[in-house]
Amino acid sequence: MTVPHKVETDTAAAEVATALRHGPLEHRAAEFERRSASGARGVRLREEPFLTQLDLRTSPGSSSAASVADALGLPLPAANRVSGDEHDAVLWLGPDESLIVAPDGRAESLLRTVRTAQQGGSGSVVDVSANRTTLRLSGPMAREVLEKLCSLDLHPRAFGPGDCAQTLLGRVVVVLWQLDHEPGYRIMVRCSFAEYLADLLLDAMAEFLDG
Amino acid sequence: MLLVRCPWCGDRDEAEFRYGGQADVDYPADPHQLDDAAWGEYLFVRANPAGSFDERWVHTAGCRRWFSLVRDTATNEMRPDIPRRREGR
Numbered sequence: 001m002t003v004p005h006k007v008e009t010d011t012a013a014a015e016v017a018t019a020l021r022h023g024p025l026e027h028r029a030a031e032f033e034r035r036s037a038s039g040a041r042g043v044r045l046r047e048e049p050f051l052t053q054l055d056l057r058t059s060p061g062s063s064s065a066a067s068v069a070d071a072l073g074l075p076l077p078a079a080n081r082v083s084g085d086e087h088d089a090v091l092w093l094g095p096d097e098s099l100i101v102a103p104d105g106r107a108e109s110l111l112r113t114v115r116t117a118q119q120g121g122s123g124s125v126v127d128v129s130a131n132r133t134t135l136r137l138s139g140p141m142a143r144e145v146l147e148k149l150c151s152l153d154l155h156p157r158a159f160g161p162g163d164c165a166q167t168l169l170g171r172v173v174v175v176l177w178q179l180d181h182e183p184g185y186r187i188m189v190r191c192s193f194a195e196y197l198a199d200l201l202l203d204a205m206a207e208f209l210d211g
Numbered sequence: 212m213l214l215v216r217c218p219w220c221g222d223r224d225e226a227e228f229r230y231g232g233q234a235d236v237d238y239p240a241d242p243h244q245l246d247d248a249a250w251g252e253y254l255f256v257r258a259n260p261a262g263s264f265d266e267r268w269v270h271t272a273g274c275r276r277w278f279s280l281v282r283d284t285a286t287n288e289m290r291p292d293i294p295r296r297r298e299g300r
């Protein structure tokens with residue numbers, strides 16, 4: 001506020017940057033649509049680019065962790081779990097590490113919220129939104145598709161809505177997050193591996209294309 | 212496929228891990244006091260039992276944490292590490 005001109009310049013620059021950016025799989029949106037199928041044996045793929053993602057480090061059980069959870073309005077998740085919903089979520093990444101996920105454009109306000117809550121305590125929070133893009137795989141056959149690429153047991157008795165895991169799909173590390181019973185999944189993948197993963201998924205989806 | 216039990220994530224495919232060699236190899240208290248033979252011993256010489264072996268592993272494709280476990284090198288049976296020995300690590 002003491003340097004209003006600077007603030008305006010930053011805002012304008014941020015708007016230009018937003019207008020110019022591209023999702024890593026944006027050029028394949030029509031192809032995803034064409035190779036998705038609905039119906040009882042359907043499975044659909046689309047990109048959800050630009051989700052806000054913040055990497056949170058905090059000691060479990062510390063007062064700093066408690067005030068961060070308070071400020072977010074969400075408990076920090078137990079191992080391999082997600083707290084919240086697809087709009088406001090905290091994913092477990094490790095014993096002292098979580099991923100805050102929110103819609104596009106929320107990074108700055110969330111950073112401020114968490115840093116204020118961490119003041120005087122330990123921990124850190126970093127904007128890693130540009131690290132990964134997100135693929136959304138959904139439909140009755142979504143689990144069958146993932147099972148071709150993943151060594152985890154994804155049967156509902158072992159993995160369900162609100163569960164997440166960092167694991168391998170094919171040869172690439174992803175954050176796998178089951179959203180609902182349909183089943184629908186979010187697959188968060190490093191931008192530079194997104195094409196490879198999309199190719200793998202589309203190939204695994206092919207058998208369901210004609211019903 | 213071997214299942215390796217990450218103490219944080221649970222049982223996972225061995226492909227998600229990297230091997231870190233023998234556990235409990237302490238850095239020399241005063242490296243400058245070691246002659247070449249002793250330094251070589253510290254760097255390169257490891258136990259090679261046919262049986263129980265304390266090992267370091269890292270869950271690279273998961274939580275990225277290092278941990279120790281005890282593996283039988285003859286059968287690949289794995290057991291959790293004994294926590295008390297790992298204090299301060």
Ligand SMILES: [Zn+2]
Binds near residue numbers: 218219270
């Ligand atoms: Zn792990």
